[in-house]
Amino acid sequence: MGKVGFGLAVTCAVASCAIAAILVSRRVKSRRKWNRMVGVLGEFEEGCSTSIGRLRQVVDAMDVEMHAGLASEGGSKLKMLLTFIDNLPNGNEKGNYYVLDLGGTNFRILRLQLGDERSMILRHDVEQPIPPAFMTSTSEDLFDFIASSLEQFVEREANSSDLPLVKRRELGFTFSFPVKQTSVSSGILIKWTKGFSIEDMVGKDVAECLQQAMIKRGLDMRVAALVNDTVGTLALGHYHDEDTVAAVIIGTGTNACYVERTDAIIKCQGLLTNSGGMVVNMEWGNFWSSHLPRTSYDVDLDTDSPNPNDQARGFEKMISGMYLGDIVRRVILSMSHELDILGMLLLVIGTLYLENLCGPVVNYRIWKLDDPYELHSSASLFHRKWRTPLMAVMHEDDSPDLREVARILKDTLKIPDVPLKVRKLIVKVCDVVTRRAARLAAAGIVGILKKIGRDGSSGIMSGRTKNGGESSGKMRRTVVAIEGGLYVRYSMFREYLNEAVAEILGEEIAPHVILRVSEDGSGIGAALLAASHSSPSVDSVSLP
Numbered sequence: 001m002g003k004v005g006f007g008l009a010v011t012c013a014v015a016s017c018a019i020a021a022i023l024v025s026r027r028v029k030s031r032r033k034w035n036r037m038v039g040v041l042g043e044f045e046e047g048c049s050t051s052i053g054r055l056r057q058v059v060d061a062m063d064v065e066m067h068a069g070l071a072s073e074g075g076s077k078l079k080m081l082l083t084f085i086d087n088l089p090n091g092n093e094k095g096n097y098y099v100l101d102l103g104g105t106n107f108r109i110l111r112l113q114l115g116d117e118r119s120m121i122l123r124h125d126v127e128q129p130i131p132p133a134f135m136t137s138t139s140e141d142l143f144d145f146i147a148s149s150l151e152q153f154v155e156r157e158a159n160s161s162d163l164p165l166v167k168r169r170e171l172g173f174t175f176s177f178p179v180k181q182t183s184v185s186s187g188i189l190i191k192w193t194k195g196f197s198i199e200d201m202v203g204k205d206v207a208e209c210l211q212q213a214m215i216k217r218g219l220d221m222r223v224a225a226l227v228n229d230t231v232g233t234l235a236l237g238h239y240h241d242e243d244t245v246a247a248v249i250i251g252t253g254t255n256a257c258y259v260e261r262t263d264a265i266i267k268c269q270g271l272l273t274n275s276g277g278m279v280v281n282m283e284w285g286n287f288w289s290s291h292l293p294r295t296s297y298d299v300d301l302d303t304d305s306p307n308p309n310d311q312a313r314g315f316e317k318m319i320s321g322m323y324l325g326d327i328v329r330r331v332i333l334s335m336s337h338e339l340d341i342l343g344m345l346l347l348v349i350g351t352l353y354l355e356n357l358c359g360p361v362v363n364y365r366i367w368k369l370d371d372p373y374e375l376h377s378s379a380s381l382f383h384r385k386w387r388t389p390l391m392a393v394m395h396e397d398d399s400p401d402l403r404e405v406a407r408i409l410k411d412t413l414k415i416p417d418v419p420l421k422v423r424k425l426i427v428k429v430c431d432v433v434t435r436r437a438a439r440l441a442a443a444g445i446v447g448i449l450k451k452i453g454r455d456g457s458s459g460i461m462s463g464r465t466k467n468g469g470e471s472s473g474k475m476r477r478t479v480v481a482i483e484g485g486l487y488v489r490y491s492m493f494r495e496y497l498n499e500a501v502a503e504i505l506g507e508e509i510a511p512h513v514i515l516r517v518s519e520d521g522s523g524i525g526a527a528l529l530a531a532s533h534s535s536p537s538v539d540s541v542s543l544p
């Protein structure tokens with residue numbers, strides 16, 4: 001080899017080494033970035049820890065707050081609102097009833113024919129999105145729109161020959177926002193949730209607003225029952241199974257109600273009911289405890305939310321469909337800062353609607369991934385019909401190569417070729433967020449059971465028998481009715497929740513507690529309550 005050849009060989013060797021060194025250093029750098037990103041996820045997962053110990057603390061805190069909310073007005077973040085419902089449907093309700101169900105993404109009108117012994121026929125049913133403008137305008141606009149839809153519904157019915165004519169139309173009105181009831185059929189709106197914001201409505205009697213709008217349209221209808229969706233769900237649950245003592249909604253918002261003894265409602269001394277009990281609407285979305293596993297993402301979400309306050313609706317912001325997608329977005333964004341490829345990917349995602357990723361789980365538009373959600377435009381997104389959220393589909397993709405995740409990223413978000421390892425991380429983020437939400441809701445449910453002595457903590461023989469006597473040694477069967485898209489249509493969520501309830505209660509007590517889906521409870525239950533509160537001839541059953 002001549003001098004030139006030798007020089008060339010040396011140069012090549014040096015160049016190869018340099019290239020190799022660059023490649024190695026790039027790899028090391030990208031591995032470090034990847035590790036940092038995985039670290040962000042690990043830290044988030046740790047922050048979301050819902051160990052059994054922590055869940056028990058949440059159970060206890062829920063129990064304590066329930067006592068405090070019953071003891072005095074404003075005594076707790078839990079409002080523990082009276083419903084004036086002191087008896088629940090038992091199967092003897094009869095007649096034709098109308099229902100107006102308002103409170104989430106859509107609004108529904110139903111007509112039901114209640115027959116003998118738990119037979120019911122849904123005669124007619126319409127569901128439609130609420131035009132976004134009406135969610136933030138005036139109460140007059142909203143109720144005019146509702147009354148005109150009702151009028152069209154009644155007209156269509158009048159033309160339908162197979163429906164029996166109804167002389168006086170009794171209406172169950174499901175209104176799923178915090179309301180201070182003044183009777184079974186009237187109540188004042190305390191505040192809006194779930195992106196609704198019609199300021200002039202706060203402090204007004206909700207049933208009266210509807211009644212006026214109906215009169216204006218010449219509609220001969222009367223609000224016989226004004227109910228929260230949890231209360232409707234409890235009513236339907238009880239109609240089918242008399243051991244039902246509580247109901248929970250986990251959908252766009254979250255809440256629970258249960259049957260309380262009147263003597264335990266200390267803030268209303270002297271409250272007397274025939275049954276000795278009353279359904280209490282907890283408004284648990286507002287529950288707060290220092291034991292809740294709160295991360296910096298939750299704090300940021302709260303700050304950017306329409307109702308920012310350290311703890312306002314703290315429970316709801318960790319559990320309900322309105323917020324879960326946004327937590328996922330925030331975590332992925334934070335991870336993306338650590339990895340260029342994901343960062344690029346997410347910039348593209350960010351310019352799309354994240355709601356495409358999560359469906360109505362995120363009910364507001366996100367123009368850029370960096371932007372906090374813009375809630376002034378939130379209303380425009382409520383009109384979307386609930387469909388199985390894509391977040392749930394991605395989470396539940398069990399194909400080895402996460403085919404569904406890739407498909408959704410490609411078809412819906414127009415991002416092809418996302419590497420498998422990145423797809424896996426996205427699924428993991430969904431899992432952490434969903435698992436925490438489901439387990440916290442489970443702790444909330446056990447908190448209610450504890451409050452009413454059905455969690456077995458005072459011994460398996462605790463709890464009164466049906467006729468009020470002492471238990472004969474057998475743990476009483478307890479049913480909790482559940483409704484809401486997250487629980488009903490997101491099977492991973494449901495599994496996590498069911499599993500956690502069983503874990504907290506333990507194997508001796510868990511078999512006595514049944515969580516039962518009460519689909520359509522918010523609507524049908526309102527018809528049942530309208531029936532049991534409009535005709536004195538209808539029998540009622542004593543509350544357990």
Ligand code: BGC
Pocket residue numbers: 103104176177178193194228229230249251252253254255256283285316
């Ligand atoms: C409302 C509750 C309602 C729940 C579920 C919450 O945002 O405040 O009244 O029951 O959503 O719809």
